[in-house]
Amino acid sequence: MNDLRCYDTEQLEAELERRSKFKDSVPEPLLGRDRSWTDVYNLCVKNVQSVAEDGRELKDIDHYVFEAAMQAVYGPDIWKWYNRARP
Numbered sequence: 001m002n003d004l005r006c007y008d009t010e011q012l013e014a015e016l017e018r019r020s021k022f023k024d025s026v027p028e029p030l031l032g033r034d035r036s037w038t039d040v041y042n043l044c045v046k047n048v049q050s051v052a053e054d055g056r057e058l059k060d061i062d063h064y065v066f067e068a069a070m071q072a073v074y075g076p077d078i079w080k081w082y083n084r085a086r087p
Contacts, residue, residue, distance in 0.1 A: 029074045029081045039068040 004012065047061045058064075070078050 029078055031074060033075075035072050037072050040065060040072055043068055 043061065043065050047058050050056060050058050070082075
């Protein structure tokens with residue numbers, strides 16, 4: 001978490017205003033109807049196979065599993081919302 005002491009009052013108020021406008025203008029993402037965990041499953045299997053074969057995890061596997069899980073829960077358009085939601 002950031003140390004807020006490095007921001008002046010004007011910057012903090014501007015951030016609060018931005019977040020308030022965002023909450024009013026962008027609804028939270030809906031859960032996806034047709035959930036498919038196939039990509040998460042395949043990534044996990046591939047990673048376990050990699051560990052079994054060479055004793056190493058796949059590079060950035062945690063990142064790829066997170067992305068696949070988010071898409072399984074919220075659908076492929078989650079990243080449009082997610083990228084707008086972040087400053």
